[in-house]
Amino acid sequence: MSETITLVPGALSLDTLRSIYRGRPALTLDPAAYPRMERSRALIDKIAGGDEAVYGVNTGFGKLAHTHIAASDLEKLQRNLILSHATGVGAPLADGVVRLILVIKAVSLAVGASGVRPALVDALLKLYEADVLPVVPGKGSVGASGDLAPLAHLCGVLLGIGHVRVQGKTLPAEEGLRIAGLPVFDLKAKEGLALINGTQVSTGLxxxxxxxxxxxxxxxxxxxxxxxxxxxxxxxxxxxxxxxxxxxxxxxxxxxxxxxxxxxxxxxxxxxxxxxxxxxxxxxxxxxxxxxxxxxxxxxxxxxxxxxxxxGVTDNPLVLVDTGEVLSGGNFHAEPVAxxxxxxxxxxxxxxxxxxxxxxxxxxxxxxxxxxxxxxxxxxxxxxxxxxxxxxxxxxxxxxxxxxxxxxxxxxxxxxxxxxxxxxxxxxxxxxxxxxxxxxxxxxxxxxxxxxxxxxxxxxxxxxxxxxxxxxxxxxxxxxxxxxxxxxxxxxxxxxxxxxxxxxxxxxxxxx
Structure with missing residues (x-):
């Protein structure tokens, strides 16, 4: 496909997904997505600066959800989350699958219900554009609470963690970021969880x-x-x-x-x-x-x-910018995909x-x-x-x-x-x-x-x-x-x- 495809959150077509898998069409994100992402991020920043415990923002995860995390440790919490969850094994996923995952993940976050900075969404699409593909081991997810391990490998690249594949060669993540023209990111409150929660790996596969x-x-x-x-x-x-x-x-x-x-x-x-x-x-x-x-x-x-x-938006918790609420649920459960x-x-x-x-x-x-x-x-x-x-x-x-x-x-x-x-x-x-x-x-x-x-x-x-x-x-x-x-x-x-x-x-x- 020679034309640039505009990605409208919530409106990916089967034909577009097929094209991304089969080749590498040029993509651009609909500009209308940015204001909502910014509002979503602003709400998370407000919560992170307060005293109320909100799951995924200033608490531990899973069984550790009742542990309150101090504001000074929130960035460390997100980095630790990526490091501890990058536990995949097995052969890496194929390039076409990784392209699908990058785009689906970016578009899901761009809906503006996840609370991440727009720069992270842009970075995922930049990896796709530069054909710098994270090396993602294929095994290690049970398809609930999101595809945690494989998504940690995918998104860990933004932190300079792991490896990428460029024109068939495996390189350290930091070198891949340099090729793509991206910095090494420090994650803010909730961003690590938003990146690794979700069904994008099982959906892409x-x-x-x-x-x-x-x-x-x-x-x-x-x-x-x-x-x-x-x-x-x-x-x-x-x-x-x-x-x-x-x-x-x-x-x-x-x-x-x-x-x-x-x-x-x-x-x-x-x-x-x-x-x-x-x-x-x-x-x-x-x-x-x-x-x-x-x-x-x-x-x-x-x-x-x-x-x-x-x-769909399949991470947790979800940020409802219109009401100012953060809701915990179970959209990460991949039963429909299974x-x-x-x-x-x-x-x-x-x-x-x-x-x-x-x-x-x-x-x-x-x-x-x-x-x-x-x-x-x-x-x-x-x-x-x-x-x-x-x-x-x-x-x-x-x-x-x-x-x-x-x-x-x-x-x-x-x-x-x-x-x-x-x-x-x-x-x-x-x-x-x-x-x-x-x-x-x-x-x-x-x-x-x-x-x-x-x-x-x-x-x-x-x-x-x-x-x-x-x-x-x-x-x-x-x-x-x-x-x-x-x-x-x-x-x-x-x-x-x-x-x-x-x-x-x-x-x-x-x-x-």
Missing amino acids: ALAGLFEIERTFKAALVAGSLSVEAVMGSHRPFDARISALRGQPGQIAVAAAFREVLAGSELNASHQGPDCHRVQDPYSLRCQPQVMGAVLDQMRQAARTLVIEAN MAADQLAIAASEIGALAERRIAMLIDTTISGLPPFLVAEPGLNSGFMIAHVTAAALASENKTLAHPASVDSLPTSANQEDHVSMATFAARRLGDIAGNVADIVGIELLAAIQGLEFHRPLKTTERLEQAIATIRAQVPRYEVDRYFAPDLAAIGALVRDGSLDHLMPVSLETAQ
Whole structure:
């Protein structure tokens, strides 16, 4: 995106979030956000200078909330909070995820209900602009009381604590601040708590998972269309009247997409008429609108939840500038994100489960009518036999990964935080599931094209021929057994990079 996107607190769109994850569009914060942030900060300064104990401003945290902190120690309190909470472990989060977190965190604070100085919000956006990305370990949050540990690593960089990644190199935080043209910050009352409270890490991870699953979904529809053509399957299950009678919106949209992509097929025309033996195809072909439509509905619902969360204020306590109140509550509890991530995990796993069944069908000559294992001279050549085993292994792995994380809870903070969401893991495992599905769908794409080419010189539709040409530019036809792993790596990368996205006319955007 070449235009500068204006970030209006509370009005981030799914398209903007996708753009931030996929690339690094220029961003600017709506000037109207600054007066409210300044009023919010002024209220906190007033409270910090008084004698009344207000949680998060002049008290300890969690189980230590009853401990009053002297005014002279408030800045030390905020620094100690960042230091003590930066306890993350594991591999760092990917750059696209960190970009999302930086922006979502900044926009949440810019609503003006958190009491931080505008300069801190500007600094987070400056890190994004300079492509100086905090190194954030991926493990260590239970998704309640905010994503405390990972956000401490993210925002600790502003204090010169930790490390950043710049053009692939890991540097000390202070050097990153210098590159971004930022000072080392000293935090004022409540600012450390506002920075590390909130659901931005779990939300960013869930959005990243959504965007990866979105690509595998579109590629799976292309693969499913090619499989229909490869076995000369019927187009009748995609008739609009069938889906209209059920009324499920995702099913209606997916059936329409299949009709559009499959229209005008020479292959389909070649086997129409009274001699056609295709009465009812296997469910993995015939029920694609029903299954993939349900997946689409779940993706759209999850997207709605995540867009709302990305626009929300999820730290604690909250500063109400209009009434002068500071309210303690529980917006940091990430249960909505956890459940949305569980929805996505189940939906994505079903994409892979259905694709694996179509691969099994394609290699089974008794069902597909194609040569066994899709190769000439079967027996001498094993063809796609073990590629299907790989797909089965990945589909089976997803069954375990898709177990709902939100049904788990482990009390923390001496039982003060006695129910947690596990949203951060729920969202993080979406990357593994999406990766598995991309490889399964990639195998189906190769298998379906291999089968379809046995029907040459007949052609399929213009769009599917485009898909074939795109794939064949990366992976040649499988004539005899060869080292297969590079082919699977290449087709998996093609699914992940969205090369087939434009061929499938279906979108999540109604989720807004």
